[in-house]
Amino acid sequence: MTRPPAGRPCWPGADLDPTAPPGTEPAAPQRVRGVLEADVTVVGAGLAGLSTAYHLAERDPSLDVLVIDAEGPAAGASGRGTGLLGPRVGPPVDQAVRRFGPDTARRMHLASTEAVERVRELCARLGVPTGPRDGEQIVATRTADGLAALARQAAAYRRLGLDVTVLSAAGIRDRLDVPYHAGLLYRAAGLDPAALSGALAGACAAKGVRFLGNSPLLTLRPGETAADTHLVFPGGTVRTRKAVLAVNAAAGPLGLPVGTVLPLLVHAVATAPLPAEARELLGGRTGCALIDAHPLAPYFRLTPDGRLVLGGGRPVLPPVSDDSGSAAVWAGLEERLRRLHPVLADTEVTHRWAGRIGMTSDGLPVVGPLTDRPDVWYVGGCCGHGLALSVAHGAHVAEALTGGTPERLPWHRSRAPRLPLPAPARPLLRAGLGLMERSARRAA
Structure with a gap:
């Protein structure tokens, strides 16, 4: 079977130029020029x-709101996710209780479920489908260790x-015909993340927000007054x-004082449209998604x-000299896909892609002003849960x-x-990610 070309997500929204007027050809975004x-x-x-821009304009x-991107709207990780919209922030709830106390752990869970509802409401406002209203997401396991963790x-x-x-x-079998032993059920949804990004960009443009692209941020420096910041771009x-600064894992190369937000490249594959019988077996009736409780x-x-x-699979730590690491992860995902259910044994894989997320060592995002710079905020480090959290963070920052x-x-x-x-420490980190993936393969 011929492998599909790498790089293009399966989302129709990935092909849109959300800032172009209806009926016109997409144009290259203007760059930052002069002052x-x-x-x-x-x-x-x-x-x-x-x-953030949308809620500021609202x-x-x-x-006068200006949005600048190193490429263009929906070009990065926000247009390349898997479209899983569910509640999750930080470590599992029992670990959150031990680390932060019961009150904070409870607030964290409720804030993440509210973030899901915020996205649903925004999608309804912008005309972006989110699947059935009573959509579900199962975090499930098939190992003894996983059963203990879920308990x-x-x-x-x-x-x-x-x-x-x-x-x-x-x-679980009532919803999905997969051999998992137990799970936790959450209210959730699925959507085209590129379409949401595009709809947001279009709504921002309609509100008068300006866009410039192909302009990576080089540095920032204080202006002539305390309430003035200079952002420096190539042009x-x-x-x-x-x-x-909604730059996620680019915080490190920019030298932003936000701690370590580690860039990791995560991967996905998509099949051709399945026959009706296969859809029914794998969640088509209930709109249910499944996440294995084992990391990776x-x-x-x-x-x-x-x-x-x-x-899923092993994340790749950039920079990489070639795409061999990604190719190995995609191959592993296709192997797991075919073992998921007999109806998938000969299913064609039509899309393979990757996106860069920002990870923190404690699993929590960073949302706040830079130290000693109250008028410059950073948003990032959602640790793979940015579909719900990013929208909520934007509303939070705009209000502040x-x-x-x-x-x-x-x-x-x-x-x-x-x-x-x-x-010298990066090979050790890569080795650790490899050990986690091999553990996940044994669990499967």
């Missing part, structure tokens, strides 16, 4: 940056008074009163047109920058823990 000015400049046109239409999480949810359903193997400089083990969902999207007093997020902070990652 420009703005009230608020958002660097990064992913979901976090676009959500809250104060008089603001601890279920007990923690009960103690915190949180309603999370425990599923037996039969309960010019932007003088801005306030800035939001595969997870999957169906798309509205009947494709099965499967992600327009004089509101948003309820403090449980993970509101200006920096993540710092990891010393000199060049």
